[in-house]
Amino acid sequence: MLIRTNAIVLRSLKYSDSQVIVDMLTEQSGRVSFICRLAKTAKGKLKKQLFQPLTILEITYDSRPRVTLQRITDACIRQPFGSIPFHPYKLTISLFIAEFLLYSTRDEQQDLPLYQYVESSVRWLDATVRSFANFHLVFMMRLSRFIGFFPNLEDYRSGDFFDLRNGIFSTLPPLHPDYLSPQESAKIGLLMRMNYESMHLFVMTRAERNRCTELILDYYRLHVPGFPELKSLPVLRELFE
Template identity: 40%
Template sequence: MLHKTRGIVLHTLPYGDKYLIVAIYTELFGRVGYLITPARRGKVGVAQALLMPLSLLELEVEHRNDRDLQRIREARSLSLPTALQTHPVKNAEALFLSEILYRVIREKESDPPLFHFLFDAVRHLETADAGIANFHLTFLFRLAVYLGIRPNRETYVEGRYFDLLEGIFTEEVPLHGRYLNADDSRVMARLTKMTFANMSLFAFSHTERSAILGHVLDFYRLHLPGFPELKSLEVLRALFE
């Protein structure tokens, strides 16, 4: 049976000499693996230019519950042409965030609020012209809401420590040792106020941004079992040096 759905490209993996397996987060079916024949001269297939990290697609797909890999009949780009590919910072952030999404989103069922958040966030990255260096931090904080691990900003008072295990700010130093000092906790509290609309108003040094990204990833790692080391992290950090 054929279905039309929107999708966001998360990951592409070669499969043999002729095929690709592409992980796409779809509006109708959640995360789906598609077996794709790349388009070649004179042959029908899906153009690899459509399969860049975080590409937004309109798809006509076959979907059968009795198979693990589905098929794409037609694919059309919904992304702005080359918006993420030609801008070095946006390209690095797309690579980094698509790797995170590939690791943390496993559900093979529809989740409209999460899909709409992701779709709108990618669209914002495509069109943003200010605050781009803060985009990945804003994204990770907003994504945490949909993953059910949002830090509790309401518990912050100046001088408190952020408890990475409990996700709250506390007066006492946690005995388990997984916490941020008062200065880093203050930065964490600031970041919880960031949105895509106001992210250009937040100024951080490279050292601050790199440190807080490490803390956010530690927070993810503590709350999402199996969260790995990320290959694209060093590329992103090097870009901001």
């Protein structure tokens, strides 16, 4: 069955001299992996440039339920980037976000709100001209709402501990080691008050931002089986002052 859908590239791996394996988050089918034969001539449809991380595509593929790697029959760029490939900081953040999504959405089925959130976020990053140093923090925290472990902030009081396993605040430390001190728990509340339009108002040092990144990734590792250390993280740590 032919399916036409919007899709966001997460990873592209060389399979042979003429083929690549591409992991995508699609609007119609959730996470799908494809094997694509690259064009050998300028007139070919499937060019290597289409499959750069976070590229927003419109694709057609032949869906076969018992096949692990689907085959794309047609693809075109749905939203050309105006700045991400040419801005070193935006490019670094985009590579981190793509790798982060590769593992955090690994088992996701069709989820239209999730897809729309990711696509609109990528579009925002590409278009923004104001400070975006906290973009990845806001993106990761708000993605947890769609995956199912968004922190419960309703009962937060200053001085509370944050239980990483259960995503809740408590006045006493839980009876397991996966929790944050009151000082670091306050950072969770701070992060949840940010959005893309207001995050430039929250000034952080590089060390503070990197610590928040580590806390969020630790939170994901507790809730997403097999979530690994991200290879793109060391480069991200060096961004901004």
